[in-house]
Amino acid sequence: MVSLRNARRSLEQRRDRVEEALENLVQERLTKSDAPAMSLARDILLAGGKRIRPVLALVAYEAAGGDDVDSVMDLALAAELIHTATLVHDDIYDQSKTRRGVPTLHSSHGISHGIIAGDYLFVLGFSLGGRCEERIVNRMGESAANIATGELLQHKHIGDLGTTPEDYYAIIDGKTAGPFASACACAAMFAEASEGVVETLSEFGWEVGRAFQLVDDLLDLTGDPSMGKPRGTDVHDGKMTLPIIHALTMLHGVEREQLADVLQNFSDDRWGELTELLESAGSFDYTRQLIQNHIERAHASLDILPDSEAKSLMIELAKRSQRRRI
């Protein structure tokens, strides 16, 4: 197993490779007939996201026994392009003004350009991923179709104080955990791993993806704006995140009514009230415990794999998802 410091450095190296490949792709497309669409999409693509999906794909490929990382890069980029496409479109209907520290595409260029640029990123992602064999394309398509399902479910539950934890998991499995799992599973298939290994890595993706989303939920409630993560977007949007669903279940009587009122008539001067209610319900602790469970399950899912640098990196990546502050 590699040391923690080495693991960090190795993950950074992989992130750098993704970044470089993405920059090369952008430059290449700018010389083609789709240059106008890429000019639009470039800023958000290169504004430096966490690149967790493509890095996951690279390390899953290696952990599955793949030994030509360059060959899996298109698949890794496909995951990032499809993810970015959904961000561009989400920002339109969430009416978000900034993303990754830059103005959102539709707020700079108008809704039509936002829609078109997102479509273009979908197309480009599928063009890259579509070069793989049929079962990989099927897995990718299934996961991308389920993003739509998750988003529709999320819309359905906006402001719905009766949202259950099952609803919540169905939403995040579609939107976040599914694409994490798909990135891992497709990369493992690309490495021609056995079905068991593909399943194992897919499982790892599901668990890390769920943990990642729960951390997002917590950061939305506790996040530090100085870290670049604005606080309260979900609350303002009426999104039912797990800490809130938990508090609505645990609180009773006057406190339950107060929480409903805070959520339905939220404004920034009610942060103290909301935080106190969530603390009183134990919702932060509960969510942290769930995150811990998902990370442990992710870790355990890798047990059947032989030790390798890539396996250590996957574990480090899982821990990092748990620790992240942005």
Add this chain to the structure above:
Amino acid sequence: MVSLRNARRSLEQRRDRVEEALENLVQERLTKSDAPAMSLARDILLAGGKRIRPVLALVAYEAAGGDDVDSVMDLALAAELIHTATLVHDDIYDQSKTRRGVPTLHSSHGISHGIIAGDYLFVLGFSLGGRCEERIVNRMGESAANIATGELLQHKHIGDLGTTPEDYYAIIDGKTAGPFASACACAAMFAEASEGVVETLSEFGWEVGRAFQLVDDLLDLTGDPSMGKPRGTDVHDGKMTLPIIHALTMLHGVEREQLADVLQNFSDDRWGELTELLESAGSFDYTRQLIQNHIERAHASLDILPDSEAKSLMIELAKRSQRRRI
């Protein structure tokens, strides 16, 4: 060669097969986890478009020597799904209220659902088409990316009275002719045709697609609302169609100024004025001549193919595109 009546019947049969395959696909997806997304997309998908792209794919496949039409159906459906995805998204930024006789998706279900359903249709289209070999996926991806380029160019020229015929062709090649050409070329590749045959069928697609779009332009100016085609949408939207570009070029002095005024301050009571100016410039005749030229070129492009039923059908399909009134 088959008789005209037989050709019509054979084309109808192929359209029916496409329709049936589409209905089966919809039913199948309604039993999967993407059922919520398909429930949304179903109405527009099954509202009975012309299905010209998938029918083109089927007959091009046969003309290229393919003998298992069922095997190319996924590719044919991919063309229709991607086309429908762009319609759903176009309708959002064009703020269209109806499409194929039914309310547009976003006007019934809101912008978020329109965006998500369109994304879903893109994903489904690429999932079906992505099962093909790499060069087909590349061709499909290139064509879909160029739709974005065409749309961006169209937006750029909204209300631009200086739009040139070259700009116009760049727009329609991206939005319409390219996908027609891609449907033909991909189907021919799927039939494992020689490069020359792929090129020939692609050329046919380009020419029929251009004719198809020019007919659309004419119908927008002359169309009969009783045929289900509302008149004047392009004019109201400020879209620079070829008859208008031609008239702006041909007219001078007072007439040119009048035309500019009609276009910039259009309302339904100015139809007579607009029609008279276009007649006076000879723009209807000019456009009809261009359509004729494209259809003749489409016809000629098939010369290198041996006579076959499929070849006759392609010629009939081209003529039909020229004659259509909706």
